[in-house]
Amino acid sequence: MLKKLKLAPKLALTIGSVLTVILVILIAITISLSKAAISTATYGELMAISKYNSMQIQSILDEAETVVADMQSYLQRAYDSAKTADKAQVTVPTDPAAIALCQSQIYNAVLNPITYDIELYLRETARTGAISSQDIVGIGVMFEPYKFQSNIRDYSFYASETIGDGKIPSLGTYQSYSALDDYQLAMTSKIPSVTSPYEYNGDQIVSYASPIVYNNEIWGVISADIRIRNFDRIDTTSETYPSMYATIFDSSGLVIYDSDPTAGSGQTLADFTPDTEELSAMLSMMKQSEAFQIETTREDGRKVTRFFTPLKAADKTWWSLTAVETEDINESIVVTTFWMVALAALALVLIIFTIILLLRRVLGPVDGIVSAARDIAAGKLNVQLQVSSEDEIGVLSRTFMEMTQTLNRIVTDMKYILEEMASGNFAIKTRAEESYVGEFEGVLLSIRKMNRRLSSALSQINASADQVTAGSEQMSSGAQALSQGATEQAASVEELAATVAAILDQVQQTAQNAAEARDKSNEAGEETQVCNEQMKSMISAMDEIGKKSSEIGKIIKTIEDIAFQTNILALNAAVEAARAGAAGKGFAVVADEVRNLASKSAEASKNTSTLIQGAVTAVEKGTQIANDTAESLVKVVESTQTVSGIVDRIAEAAAEQSASIGQVNLGMEQISSVVQTNSATAEESAASSEELSSQAQILKGLVGQFKLRETNGVQDSYAPRAQEVRMDPVMMADDKY
Numbered sequence: 001m002l003k004k005l006k007l008a009p010k011l012a013l014t015i016g017s018v019l020t021v022i023l024v025i026l027i028a029i030t031i032s033l034s035k036a037a038i039s040t041a042t043y044g045e046l047m048a049i050s051k052y053n054s055m056q057i058q059s060i061l062d063e064a065e066t067v068v069a070d071m072q073s074y075l076q077r078a079y080d081s082a083k084t085a086d087k088a089q090v091t092v093p094t095d096p097a098a099i100a101l102c103q104s105q106i107y108n109a110v111l112n113p114i115t116y117d118i119e120l121y122l123r124e125t126a127r128t129g130a131i132s133s134q135d136i137v138g139i140g141v142m143f144e145p146y147k148f149q150s151n152i153r154d155y156s157f158y159a160s161e162t163i164g165d166g167k168i169p170s171l172g173t174y175q176s177y178s179a180l181d182d183y184q185l186a187m188t189s190k191i192p193s194v195t196s197p198y199e200y201n202g203d204q205i206v207s208y209a210s211p212i213v214y215n216n217e218i219w220g221v222i223s224a225d226i227r228i229r230n231f232d233r234i235d236t237t238s239e240t241y242p243s244m245y246a247t248i249f250d251s252s253g254l255v256i257y258d259s260d261p262t263a264g265s266g267q268t269l270a271d272f273t274p275d276t277e278e279l280s281a282m283l284s285m286m287k288q289s290e291a292f293q294i295e296t297t298r299e300d301g302r303k304v305t306r307f308f309t310p311l312k313a314a315d316k317t318w319w320s321l322t323a324v325e326t327e328d329i330n331e332s333i334v335v336t337t338f339w340m341v342a343l344a345a346l347a348l349v350l351i352i353f354t355i356i357l358l359l360r361r362v363l364g365p366v367d368g369i370v371s372a373a374r375d376i377a378a379g380k381l382n383v384q385l386q387v388s389s390e391d392e393i394g395v396l397s398r399t400f401m402e403m404t405q406t407l408n409r410i411v412t413d414m415k416y417i418l419e420e421m422a423s424g425n426f427a428i429k430t431r432a433e434e435s436y437v438g439e440f441e442g443v444l445l446s447i448r449k450m451n452r453r454l455s456s457a458l459s460q461i462n463a464s465a466d467q468v469t470a471g472s473e474q475m476s477s478g479a480q481a482l483s484q485g486a487t488e489q490a491a492s493v494e495e496l497a498a499t500v501a502a503i504l505d506q507v508q509q510t511a512q513n514a515a516e517a518r519d520k521s522n523e524a525g526e527e528t529q530v531c532n533e534q535m536k537s538m539i540s541a542m543d544e545i546g547k548k549s550s551e552i553g554k555i556i557k558t559i560e561d562i563a564f565q566t567n568i569l570a571l572n573a574a575v576e577a578a579r580a581g582a583a584g585k586g587f588a589v590v591a592d593e594v595r596n597l598a599s600k601s602a603e604a605s606k607n608t609s610t611l612i613q614g615a616v617t618a619v620e621k622g623t624q625i626a627n628d629t630a631e632s633l634v635k636v637v638e639s640t641q642t643v644s645g646i647v648d649r650i651a652e653a654a655a656e657q658s659a660s661i662g663q664v665n666l667g668m669e670q671i672s673s674v675v676q677t678n679s680a681t682a683e684e685s686a687a688s689s690e691e692l693s694s695q696a697q698i699l700k701g702l703v704g705q706f707k708l709r710e711t712n713g714v715q716d717s718y719a720p721r722a723q724e725v726r727m728d729p730v731m732m733a734d735d736k737y
Contacts, residue, residue, distance in 0.1 A: 016352040023344045030340060035333050042329050043293060046241070046322055047307045051291065053234035053246055054309035054320035057257075060135040060231070061194065061313050064208040064224035067129040067139060068192070071222050072210060074121055079214050082114050089113045092151065106157045106170050115149045123168055126159035129224070137161050137205060137227045142177045143212070143220035155220075182207035182223040190218060192314040197228055197256055204228040206256065208314060231257040235322070240332075243304075243325035251316040253283070274299050282308075289317050295326060305329055376404060409435040410443070417447060424706045426455040458703050465700040472693040479686035486679035493675055497668040504661040511654030518651045521644035528640050532633040535626060542623045549616040556609045563602035570595035 082090055092112050093099055102116045103109075111119060126139035138160040148155035156171040171177035178184070185193050185207075192210035199205075205225045212220040236246040236259030248257040253269035273279040278296040285292045291309045298304050303326040311318050413432040420428040428451070430436075436444040570591045577588030 011355075015355050016348070019351060020348060023348055027340055027344050031333075031337050034336055034340075038333050038336065039329070042332065043305075043307075046244075046305070046324055046329075047291065047293060047309070049235050049238075049244075050246075050307040050309040050320050050322035053248075053322060054311040056234045057231060057248055057318065057320060058311040060226055061208065061311070061318075063133055063135055064226055065192070065210075065314070067125070067133070067136065068208060068210045068222045068224050071122055071125055071141070072212060074125075075118065075212055076214065078114060078118050078121075085114060092149075106168060107152065107155065109149075109152055111149060111152075118148075123157065123159070126157070127163055127168060130159045130161045130163065133161075135226055135230045136224050137203070138225045140171065140177075140180075140182070140223045140225070141220065142171060142180075142183055142223070144218065145174050147219040180223075182209035182225075183221045185209050186211045186221040186223070187218060189315070194250075194313040194316060194318075196250065196254060200225065210314075228257050232259075234259075234320075238324075241324045241328045243328050245323055247321040247323070249319045249321060250313065251286075251318065253286075256318065272298055282306075286310075286317075286319060303327070372401075372404065376407070382408065406435050406437070406440075410440055414443075414447070417451075421451065421454070426451055426458075426706060455706075458706055462700055462703040465696040465703070468696040469693045472689040472696065475685060475689040475692075477686075479682045479689060483679050483682035483686070486675050486682055490672060490675040490679060493668060493672040497665065497672060500661060500665045500668055504658065504665055507654060507658045507661050511651060511658050514647060514651035514654045518644060518647040521640065521647050525637060525640040525644050528633060528637045532630060532637055535630040535633055539623060539626045539630060542619050542626060546616055546619045546623070549612050549619065552612050553609060553616075556605045556612065560602055560605040560609075563598045563605060566598035567595055567602070570598060 090112050092110050093102055099110050102111045102113060104111050104116070104119060105123060106119065122141050126141060129136055130138050138158055140156065140158040142156040145153045154170075154172075154174045156174075156177045157168045158171050159168045171180075178187075181195050181198055185195050186209035190211055190213070192208065195207045195209060197204050197206055205227050207223045207225050209221055209223040211218045212222060231248060234246050236244070238244045246257075246259045247255060249269055250256055255267045255269075258267075269282065270279055273282065273296055275297050278294070282294055282296070285294070286308065289310050291307075293305060293307045295303060295305045304323050305326050306321055306323045309320045309322075311320055409432045413430055413435065417428055417430060430444065433444065573591035573594070574588055577584030577591055580587070
């Protein structure tokens, strides 16, 4: 598609594509940087709002803490002074005038002077704090039994923001006020604490409760109540971020305040974060007590970015949360990206439009050059270009026109020269030599070279034709003589071939006989080898007989020893029988028979031993003879193998002779065939020579039709071959043809 476009649209498209890629890259980089910058600014702004809200809540808690701390500080000083005060200051007065001065305003009881001063300070400080502070709705003071004064069991009061100058009421008996949440929290924790939200007189409040500790003993509790509705002063809405809302959580994630009025009380952070991994991540970061931000998914599936800022609530850490839907944060990025892309696209369109106009204006004359080039490619050299500009395109057009004119002159001149040469006129000269410049000069020189070489070649062909005529006549005479000699040679070769065939039959018979002798020799060698193996087996058996005979000799020796011992025992028995007298006669007879048997056994053993020794000697002689026979068989086997090898070589030599004679026979047949072919060829050569002489005369007539160049005043067509002069065209500078 791109190859078919013209130059101006192609350049415009190419430049536009490059600019588009560059702009896309720049826009991507700008968007990325802008997104990072906008995100940083947005996150910074929202984190600042979260910190501002945290400071607002912190100021409310600090105010309650300050009031409670001032009252506690006063009690510490008062109790310390009571230790060093005189007895009258810590004794309940009995004088009516003094009783009137020390009458309690809370309970119908008489106080000692120091306790009265304590009540006065606590009562008025609580009144002032509740009335003057817009955040504190009431301050309560509650004491453990008999701790405010040793003769007063129950003592407490609560100064609300509406008390004005009226009488501050008590909170009833100890059983009543000790059951309050703030009282129990302070007594249990034994440190200042903030309660969870609870309802009081129709309002949701939290209480800053601090125990009254003196000498490591809790004497009571001072509590400042804060209306949660006062937290509305924090930033909870924004025109830039319509979805923004604010929430205050305690350290356990319980919602203290939520700017969304539909949020129910008692909810926790987990109620707004169904994803357990996100909840775990938030709780983990909250443990570090540092500000952080995190993107989470609400229970309704919306993506929300939350900004957490810690604040101190007595001994606990509360969290100020400012949350905005991620879509609101990304909206400014999307708007910025849209306008950047729109402006870039508009700029790109304007740039491409301007480039197209400029290219069409500048490259307009190129169309004329392209049209002229197409005419030249089609063989039309009479082209005209009208260009008046002096820039590179104008120079290109004029140069192209000059090239076309030069090419036209050269083509016309070459046409004239080639037409003359085609007509047989090789004495032609160029009529536009001045146009052959640069590489074209080589074309002219090549034409000259071709002209001279063709002219010279035709002259040589003319001379050669004469020589071919004379030579062909001689060849015809020689070919006839060769044919006659080849016929006689063929007869002799056939006789020799018959003799070689007879020799071949005899050699083949000899080779066959040698092969049969080799087979018989091999069979004899194999049989001799079998005899040799059997002789070895016999020698081994005779050796075994000799060994067994030796073992029998040993047994005979043992029998002789037994007979000898038996004889001795019989003698001993005879001696004992003689000693026994008549009683031993029967035993003496037995002993005599035993001695006789022993003697016969010994004699038989000697005879057997003699026979066995003779057998062993015979076996040894047989073994020696067998060994000699085996050696003779080995020599026979070796001689047989030698004979077999000689016969093999004779058979191989006979086979080789047979093959060689077969080759000789084949060669003789080929020689016979070649001789016969030579005879036929000689006859054909004689005929061809006569035909060649005729064709040489015809060729001489054809060459006479050309007008050849003259060399040194003599025409080439009549110059003898020995007088030819070869001239290089580049050396013929004065030759204008």
